[in-house]
Amino acid sequence: MTALTARQREVLRLTAAGLSSTQIGRRLGINGRTVAHHLSSTYRVLGAHDRAHAVALAIHFGYITLAELAHIASKETAA
Known part of the structure; x- marks a missing residue:
């Protein structure tokens, strides 16, 4: 699998x-x-069909960690 670019991540x-x-x-x-x-x-690289699938695959392949996801969620909830 080709790696995602920094911007894609x-x-x-x-x-x-x-x-x-x-x-x-x-x-x-x-x-x-x-x-x-x-x-x-990004969908092509990951083999994803939509946004939710791309996020799930990114977590699976380690592009997004669960800790990052929790941090993202807490920042967005506070905003």
Whole structure:
């Protein structure tokens, strides 16, 4: 399996936090379509069908740890 790029991992972490492509784009200073492109290429690398599947596979393959997921969730809940 090809490794995810740093940007793909970053977009995936924000996806795991429940942010939309538009919200992720604003947070990263990129266009929502660019976010969609990163997600699309991430799906191909992981063999995912959608956002939830991509996040689950990212956890399975170690791109997102459960500790990171808990941290992401706590940050987003506090915001």
